[in-house]
Amino acid sequence: xxxxxxxxxxxxxxxxxxxxxxxxxxxxxxxxxxxxxxxxxxxxxxxxxxxxxxxxxxxxxxxxxxxxxxxxxxxxxxxxxxxxxxxxxxxxxxxxxxxxxxxxxxxxxxxxxxxxxxxxxxxxxxxxxxxxxxxxxxxxxxxxxxxxxxxxxxxxxxxxxxxxxxxxxxxxxxxxxxxxxxxxxxxxxxxxxxxxxxxxxxxxxxxxxxxxxxxxxxxxxxxxxxxxxxxxxxxxxxxxxxxxxxxxxxxxxxxxxxxxxxxxxxxxxxxxxxxxxxxxxxxxxxxxxxxxxxxxxxxxxxxxxxxxxxxxxxxxxxxxxxxxxxxxxxxxxxxxxxxxxxxxxxxxxxxxxxxxxxxxxxxxxxxxxxxxxxxxxxxxxxxxxxxxxxxxxxxxxxxxxxxxxxxxxxxxxxxxxxxxxxxxxxxxxxxxxxxxxxxxxxxxxxxxxxxxxxxxxxxxxxxxxxxxxxxxxxxxxxxxxxxxxxxxxxxxxx
Numbered sequence: 329x330x331x332x333x334x335x336x337x338x339x340x341x342x343x344x345x346x347x348x349x350x351x352x353x354x355x356x357x358x359x360x361x362x363x364x365x366x367x368x369x370x371x372x373x374x375x376x377x378x379x380x381x382x383x384x385x386x387x388x389x390x391x392x393x394x395x396x397x398x399x400x401x402x403x404x405x406x407x408x409x410x411x412x413x414x415x416x417x418x419x420x421x422x423x424x425x426x427x428x429x430x431x432x433x434x435x436x437x438x439x440x441x442x443x444x445x446x447x448x449x450x451x452x453x454x455x456x457x458x459x460x461x462x463x464x465x466x467x468x469x470x471x472x473x474x475x476x477x478x479x480x481x482x483x484x485x486x487x488x489x490x491x492x493x494x495x496x497x498x499x500x501x502x503x504x505x506x507x508x509x510x511x512x513x514x515x516x517x518x519x520x521x522x523x524x525x526x527x528x529x530x531x532x533x534x535x536x537x538x539x540x541x542x543x544x545x546x547x548x549x550x551x552x553x554x555x556x557x558x559x560x561x562x563x564x565x566x567x568x569x570x571x572x573x574x575x576x577x578x579x580x581x582x583x584x585x586x587x588x589x590x591x592x593x594x595x596x597x598x599x600x601x602x603x604x605x606x607x608x609x610x611x612x613x614x615x616x617x618x619x620x621x622x623x624x625x626x627x628x629x630x631x632x633x634x635x636x637x638x639x640x641x642x643x644x645x646x647x648x649x650x651x652x653x654x655x656x657x658x659x660x661x662x663x664x665x666x667x668x669x670x671x672x673x674x675x676x677x678x679x680x681x682x683x684x685x686x687x688x689x690x691x692x693x694x695x696x697x698x699x700x701x702x703x704x705x706x707x708x709x710x711x712x713x714x715x716x717x718x719x720x721x722x723x724x725x726x727x728x729x730x731x732x733x734x735x736x737x738x739x740x741x742x743x744x745x746x747x748x749x750x751x752x753x754x755x756x757x758x759x760x761x762x763x764x765x766x767x768x769x770x771x772x773x774x775x776x777x778x779x780x781x782x783x784x785x786x787x788x789x790x791x792x793x794x795x796x797x798x799x800x801x802x803x804x805x806x807x808x809x810x811x812x813x814x815x816x817x818x819x820x821x822x
Contacts (some may be wrong), residue, residue, distance in 0.1 A: 397607050
């Protein structure tokens with residue numbers, strides 16, 4: 329009687345088969361593209377689809393969202409390459425996804441900022457620690473923003489991308505316009521041409537002076553700010569609301585904090601539901617991108633991913649390591665205790681999933697419980713080093729891809745905006761897309777480059793999330809040293 333294969337053995341054989349067929353498909357495609365061998369076009373195509381079928385089987389067995397997103401990237405490239413006309417139409421899925429993301433912005437920012445500011449009554453009780461922590465968070469995240477800004481300006485990852493067709497604004501002599509009235513059309517139709525271009529009259533956009541720029545930060549109608557996606561105005565309203573909440577009676581404060589806490593939980597769950605559509609959105613975005621702009625677009629996206637990881641490494645080497653050396657935080661011991669939660673955050677793309685383990689490990693590392701319990705959760709709202717670096721980098725990438733030249737002054741204003749808007753995107757996988765979409769809307773940057781980023785966001789999210797966690801773990805050690813309560817010199821490993 330023949331023994332049945334165990335599931336583990338079947339899975340191992342399936343993975344081995346997938347790797348083998350994928351390798352063959354890559355080699356055949358590369359050889360065909362470089363004219364190294366004479367092959368019918370069908371051969372490498374069939375090999376690639378065979379590899380995709382095996383990868384689908386693996387994803388079906390493991391049923392992991394990150395794996396599905398990675399698979400959707402592969403099949404999106406293949407569909408866009410093999411069926412470009414069909415692939416171009418699939419951007420509807422990424423457009424729906426981005427629209428849903430935009431609905432999350434206002435309630436999520438409001439709830440998390442109010443809880444982060446008004447919910448920590450111990451900011452007053454802990455006094456000196458609270459002030460030091462917030463100042464430290466602002467300094468480190470601001471450095472992260474500028475590192476991201478410098479990295480994307482050096483790599484220029486967004487340049488050279490074929491732009492979406494947009495209306496061209498011109499100031500012309502009326503004598504150069506040709507007009508034709510079609511009397512057969514209902515109510516008559518006037519067609520105006522400038523050469524071979526259709527013409528539409530628009531009012532010139534008034535250039536804002538510095539007073540109007542400052543005034544635009546403050547909301548006159550919060551409902552209007554939400555409807556128009558004015559992220560900075562929503563942030564200002566939320567901060568002022570939280571400050572007011574800190575000074576009302578406890579019963580009223582508790583009611584509003586409970587409401588905001590419930591709203592935050594609902595919006596995080598809403599975000600999780602929307603993120604379940606990410607594989608379809610990513611596949612559609614990549615298929616549209618490759619179908620519309622050709623396979624060469626992957627070069628720009630590859631440079632973007634490498635730029636982010638390079639910037640994150642530079643940030644760690646220039647900020648985290650010198651800080652540990654200066655404050656005599658034992659680097660090797662720190663790495664031993666932070667590596668496990670950081671790996672978990674990297675694998676799940678969610679720093680929230682690693683929070684319980686991080687709390688436990690930093691206390692074992694030698695940081696007092698009261699400092700860990702205050703600094704680490706607060707950092708999840710105010711100290712997202714990886715996410716803030718990514719946001720400045722991604723926003724400038726959007727402008728570069730759209731062919732919009734931003735002056736140094738404009739880029740600094742974007743950094744100032746992100747200093748505020750990046751607070752409160754903790755915990756939820758790929759939630760930085762929410763802030764990116766809002767920031768682009770705030771500065772009149774187009775949506776379509778965000779769809780390009782969406783295609784590789786899962787790869788970037790793992791890196792920025794792990795840096796978020798490492799930064800917050802380090803913050804607990806920094807505060808322990810500054811408060812003179814560090815115990816790692818006397819702590820004993822298990």
